[in-house]
Amino acid sequence: MRARGLVAAFLLFLTLLLFHRPLFLGEAFLPADQLTHLAPWKGTQRPPVAWNVLRFDGITQFYPWRLQVARSWRQGQLPLTNPYAFSSEGGTPLLANSQSAPLYPPNLIFTLLGETNLWYGFGLSAALHLLLAAAGIYRLARALGVSRTGALLACTTFSLSAPVICWLSLPTFLCAAAWLPWLLLAIHRRSALSAGLLGGLVLLSGHLQVALFVLLSAGAYAIVLYGRSAKAWGGIAVAGALALCLAAPQVLPSLELSKQSHRAATGRPDLELFRTKSALGLPPQSLLTFTAPNFFGNPTQGSGVYWNANRFPDGGIAPNNYAEWANYIGVVPLLLALLGAMAAPKARFFAGLALYTLLMAFGTWANLPFFFLVPGWAQTDNPGRILVISAFALALLAGFGLDALPKASVRLRLGVLVGVVFSLAIGLALAMNHVSSLPKTTNITWADVLAMGLPGLMLAVVWLVLGAAVLLLGPKQPLVRPVAVGLAALDLLSWGWGYNTTLPAKAVYPVTPGIAWLQSHAKDALIAPLNDQWSNGIEPPLNAVLPPNSLTVYGLHDLAGYDSLFYKTAKDRIQAATSGDNPCPQQNGNIVFIKTVEAAVALGAKYIVASPDRPLVPAFEVVYSGPDLVIYHNPAGTDAPPPSTTVPGSLKLGLALSGLALLAYSSASIAKARSKSSSVL
Structure with a gap:
């Protein structure tokens, strides 16, 4: 003992x-320190570690996923869909990813x-x-x-x-x-x-x-x-x-x-x-x-x-x-x-x-x-x-x-x-x-x-x-x-030691003035952060802003997306709006960006968001400009369509099989326990 x-x-x-x-x-x-390489969080603190695109996934994928799942369960809903990514498509599958x-x-x-x-x-x-x-x-x-x-x-x-x-x-x-x-x-x-x-x-x-x-x-x-x-x-x-x-x-x-x-x-x-x-x-x-x-x-x-x-x-x-x-x-x-x-x-x-x-x-x-x-x-x-x-x-x-x-x-x-x-x-x-x-x-x-x-x-x-x-x-x-x-x-x-850094909780997706503006004025609108120089190397991306999934944290609707599995049609539509160019960065087909103003407009973005250091002069009104973000308004843009609430047949079948399995497991466990009890007596 x-x-x-x-x-x-x-x-x-x-x-x-x-x-x-x-x-x-x-x-x-x-790995929230990775956010400080990007707008709107750039400058909120000095990045303590170098850019590491794989560790970055921990903050740009898993945190938004866990958050959206928790929101759904606490609202008494099945976490079927993330309505805040690929929002022009009505969202993207969440449970199925x-x-x-x-x-x-x-x-x-x-x-x-x-x-x-x-x-x-x-x-x-x-x-x-x-x-x-x-x-x-x-x-x-x-x-x-x-x-x-x-x-x-x-x-x-x-x-x-x-x-x-x-x-x-x-x-x-x-x-x-x-x-x-x-x-x-x-x-x-x-x-x-x-x-x-x-x-x-x-x-x-x-x-x-x-x-x-x-x-x-x-x-x-x-x-x-x-x-x-x-x-x-x-x-x-x-x-x-x-x-x-x-x-x-x-x-x-x-x-x-x-x-x-x-x-x-x-x-x-x-x-x-x-x-x-x-x-x-x-x-x-x-x-x-x-x-x-x-x-x-x-x-x-x-x-x-x-x-x-x-x-x-x-x-x-x-x-x-x-x-x-x-x-x-x-x-x-x-x-x-x-x-x-x-x-x-x-x-x-x-x-x-x-x-x-x-x-x-x-x-x-x-x-x-x-x-x-x-x-x-x-x-x-x-x-x-x-x-x-x-x-x-x-x-x-x-x-x-x-x-x-x-x-x-x-x-x-x-x-x-x-x-x-x-x-x-x-x-x-x-x-x-x-x-x-x-x-x-x-x-x-x-x-x-x-x-x-x-x-x-x-x-x-x-x-x-x-x-x-x-x-x-x-x-x-x-x-x-x-x-x-x-x-x-x-x-x-x-x-x-030190490979996995920790930061104060307030460093996890802080709300900057530009994000607060979007939360007040663009709650239901389609939003297009512009990213066309993403990096999978040792240098951080240039002019990067609000990478896909980050708007999920703030309850805002992103035209782009980043997921393990998503519908190919969602990527194809963005690629078509980008004049046929691949909207994904090299070596990572899971992350889909809006790379051009033209693509944002074609996909119905009501607000186009750019990093302040990005050279951009579109024919749209600047509705917010600060050290964190520049936000443009497209009057022809639209709001996000409602997400699908249809429960897929595969989930219904899976729930039935899981229920039967749990019943069989419980029955077998009880029978086994009784058998042991009888042998002892």
């Missing part, structure tokens, strides 16, 4: 260490908090899911025979790893991944009902891509664990059916929308598309970042975020965001994970899972069967996102490796150390080759990269020395085992 209490205290301490500011100091766990996740039970937090305190829910939700994931890995590791210290190393490694920390500001990522250890634990215990319930939560969590990774990993574990047991496979079928039925009210509308969305496949997947998608996987030189994570830069440093790049089949450069290729799990855990993979027979499944998912993350042939056989896989991007599964498997392997230390031969331990040092050297060579092959117009030299990466390399050497001490002294010094846990935590905390 005392040991369990110490473990619980340790996990709680780690969680509170990461989230003490949003939980207790009144700060929002939201998947990542709004209105039916995911833990998201009730946001509805209970309400509009005023919604910001608090993001820190609370992230903390609870991180604690959930850590506790799940600990329980799974113990069930697999790992010692308490090894299990602590496993949950510490995963909870603080790069694939987790870098995605915390996009909540659905962790919401889906956090249930993986619990799902595997249910499969390990052969509990079909628990596995079905957990699978339903995974699907409801909102991130269908990560949910697919989780369910495929669970399926692979079941295949290995159960073999040819007909009874066990019957349980798997029950679990799968239960999961699908429980999630049907949210998943079925998403599938229906996907067929009519901008992501809808226009033809069968082919090898050319496969090669293009694979180019977004980790480039070979990312082998270096397993030990030196910031060698190519870090967004918190404000430079070098895109020095790491891959190549498309046509020879073009394919850069990516730091988070998409973040693979760091700590040097000591990495060494122990390799030891566990080779020295622990019980860890073979997780060794195979780690290896295969890493091959997938690097965009290799390992993706081929899923690309052609799994529906929807070909429409997803960034193979590197499966690194969250790799980190999970490697974390468990680290726990096995820590336990294997006393019995592992010196030769094996030295081999692990030499292998990691060798991978560091190969990574350096690949990085040099990468930089030398970049176009001369980038003006990046190996000397530049080495100068920036040298501190990280030196730190990697320090951690390798400490890791060598753990490997070589572990069998003789029992205290080395808890020290290894401490070193892993220190390494990962020192790397990830």
Whole structure:
């Protein structure tokens, strides 16, 4: 009992260490500092971090989605539609976009908090899911025979790893991944009902891509664990059916929308598309970042975020965001994970899972069967996102490796150390080759990269020395085992500290004078913020103003939109009004802008909004001009049409299936409880 209490205290301490500011100091766990790069919030405070377009999604997508869902529930309405995006179309689907996740039970937090305190829910939700994931890995590791210290190393490694920390500001990522250890634990215990319930939560969590990774990993574990047991496979079928039925009210509308969305496949997947998608996987030189994570830069440093790049089949450069290729799990855990993979027979499944998912993350042939056989896989991007599964498997392997230390031969331990040092050297060579092959117009030299990466390399050497001490002294010094846990935590905390910034709650979508004017004069009008120079790079966009979804926060109707899934017809109409030019920025087809005054007029905008630093002289009356916004009035513009209130048939069917599943689950649970009670008597 005392040991369990110490473990619980340790996990709680780690969680509170990461989230003490949003939980207790009144700060929002939201990337609201990214707003200060744009009008009308520019100048309200100095941006503390560099522009990071992926973290920006946390404030421009998830906050408006959670807010609109909470508004709907508190008004006693189904959150079917967001009427404030793509407003000329009567709004855009909200429940069916998947990542709004209105039916995911833990998201009730946001509805209970309400509009005023919604910001608090993001820190609370992230903390609870991180604690959930850590506790799940600990329980799974113990069930697999790992010692308490090894299990602590496993949950510490995963909870603080790069694939987790870098995605915390996009909540659905962790919401889906956090249930993986619990799902595997249910499969390990052969509990079909628990596995079905957990699978339903995974699907409801909102991130269908990560949910697919989780369910495929669970399926692979079941295949290995159960073999040819007909009874066990019957349980798997029950679990799968239960999961699908429980999630049907949210998943079925998403599938229906996907067929009519901008992501809808226009033809069968082919090898050319496969090669293009694979180019977004980790480039070979990312082998270096397993030990030196910031060698190519870090967004918190404000430079070098895109020095790491891959190549498309046509020879073009394919850069990516730091988070998409973040693979760091700590040097000591990495060494122990390799030891566990080779020295622990019980860890073979997780060794195979780690290896295969890493091959997938690097965009290799390992993706081929899923690309052609799994529906929807070909429409997803960034193979590197499966690194969250790799980190999970490697974390468990680290726990096995820590336990294997006393019995592992010196030769094996030295081999692990030499292998990691060798991978560091190969990574350096690949990085040099990468930089030398970049176009001369980038003006990046190996000397530049080495100068920036040298501190990280030196730190990697320090951690390798400490890791060598753990490997070589572990069998003789029992205290080395808890020290290894401490070193892993220190390494990962020192790397990830400050990646996710917090700000005072008042910094989350403050109301500026220009916004107040719109709220007073344009409550029902169609509004067109003009954005034509958006940036997915390390420099913030020029003349950007009120990006899509921000008007949702203020209850105003935007012609533009930004969503995971939306009707293709909405984008097509905006594209037609933009003289056929693509209204989306390069590399992000989810965000649709109004780029020209002509498009705004053609779409019926009553008010056209521009950044004060944008050169614009339209033949319209300026009704507001301030340091935050310039607003023009189009007398021929219109008000937004009413949103659709029709409940889609897919939702009705999903609710019926979910009701039947809950009834079946309750009945089976009661029958099981009675059976246990009878056996005891």
